[in-house]
Amino acid sequence: MNNRDTIRKAALTCLFACFSLFIFSQEKAAKMWEYELRAGLNIGGSTPIPLPAEIRKINSYRAELNPVLALRATHWFEKNTKWGITSGLVVDYKGMKESAEVKYWYTHLDVGEGEAKGSFSGTFSGENETKVKNGYFSIPLMATYRPFKTWKFHGGGYFSWMHTSGFKGTASNGYIRSGGPTGERIEIKNATFDFSEKLRSVDAGLILGADWRFRNRMAATGELTWGLVPVFPSDFKGICYNMYNIYFALGLAYRL
């Protein structure tokens, strides 16, 4: 997708600029500025909150391997060095694999290709498996609080641009009712869907995290990112409820 290519290029330029800035400013701002390289793994889900009644049972959930890599700068305030402001650049993946039993799950799909393509709408009851793997470039803006030498807390918001999209799955061992619950019943053994191209290319939400410094330069980190923008645009009718990116990143930070 062109849009996502542009996002990738813009983000790389931005990353390079940040890094140069960091190199140049490093010596001058020894104490006021703190830089970190962070790496970790995202665990969580792109999920509706709360779960809609159509989802009857979660059969399985797998976090998948979703790396997070971030370069972060914190500027500590002169008068109160316990407080600072943090920003940076994050490259990460958010994903999961989930299998659920659904009932009367409304969907509207484009089917087929070319001039004779059509659409299907109706309700599905059966097993649904979804695999999500979305990659984002993000810029966080947070307030940072350092009550003790070894602990640091931060909270704020983030804005993300998608660089890779993946939202695919299957509908199996069930049936669809064409048009709705009173429509024709059609057995489905195994159907596939791919909504990757339908995802919204931006995301924004809240961050809350804590770092525990266990060595001079090393810290263990935990951070919750809670998306407030549904992952699909409002005109998308493939899934009848809104889903949000809710992920927890566990990792390490290295102070540069």
Added chain:
Amino acid sequence: MFEPILHSLNNKRMYLNSAAIGFLLLLAFALNSCIKDEPLNPEADIIKISLPPGVAISEPIFNGENIFIAVSKGENLNSISPTIAITEGASISPKSGEVQDFSKPVLYTVTSQSGSTQRKYKVILEPYSFLQTDFDNWETFVAESGKYKYDTPVEYSENGNKVAVWASSNPGVSIYQQFTDPLLYPVHKSIGGAAVVLETKKGPGNIMGIQNIPVVAGSLFTGSMNLSNALNDPLSSTRFGIFCDYLPDHIEGNYSYKAGAGDYIDAKGNAVKGKTDMCALYAVLFKVDAGVSYLDGNNILTHPNIVAITTQTYHNSTPGNELIPFDLKFVYKEGVVVDFEKNRYKIAVIFSSSYRGDLYEGTPGSKMMVDNVRIIKK
């Protein structure tokens, strides 16, 4: 010097692992614990209908909102109490087991458990057996959503009641292609005239990874369409045959056929060079028994219960643009005795604009017209 780091890293990994596991458990618990109460069933189907013993001479044919049951001529239909099975939790009015006057079609309304949806059914008991049609009467099916419409020819019994005789490929196509103009569906009435037009069209291709449909043919037959299997196993979705209480000698009528000019497309969507499409125009008489109440695309020409098949099944393009007469004799299997006292029989009359259309093969543009069909008894 690295040892403490490694050591702490090890601790750290353990800490991370247990934290991760804890988090996952929490997440799984949180997600499962917030599963809501099951929604009330919004479906409202008649699943099964049966008449008191001896009344029906054929199993019910479900054709959309019409349920047609063939009964013997002269059967008193004034007070019959059918047993009706419906979707769990739903309710039906009038109730199952209640005596109804079936000398006219009886309307049943099923209301879903959720109360949000209703399905109306017309149950028709008629001593009807198919002998002829001029395709003068048509019915338009309009989807509840209003998104699509298609036409189906209908027949009327001696009592003036509409009976479900014909099934077409239209309802199958409407699962994945929605047209508000019925003329865009592969089976429709001719413009101005009252003949049936069957046209092979380009299909949508891949349907949700279940089925590749490169071509859809216009098919019309006596029987019903079981859409339940339409995507998984299309050959089994065509249920051929309606009740027949006579020995057919030949079937005649008028038709025209023009094979499409482009490439013949096989079921995989590949063009087959040099192959010309043909139409299907034939009829089959078969015996109904405990195991066989209809034939389908897999066995319509091969099933051992078949008693007679018309001389020709597939036909090439006709000359000129006008409809020309056809006259096909039923060829009875040698040694088969037809006994209407002991057995029940069904007749399948089949038209298709592509002879392998049930396998999603054919040449887009192939066009067939049929009119004035008559079955002449022996």
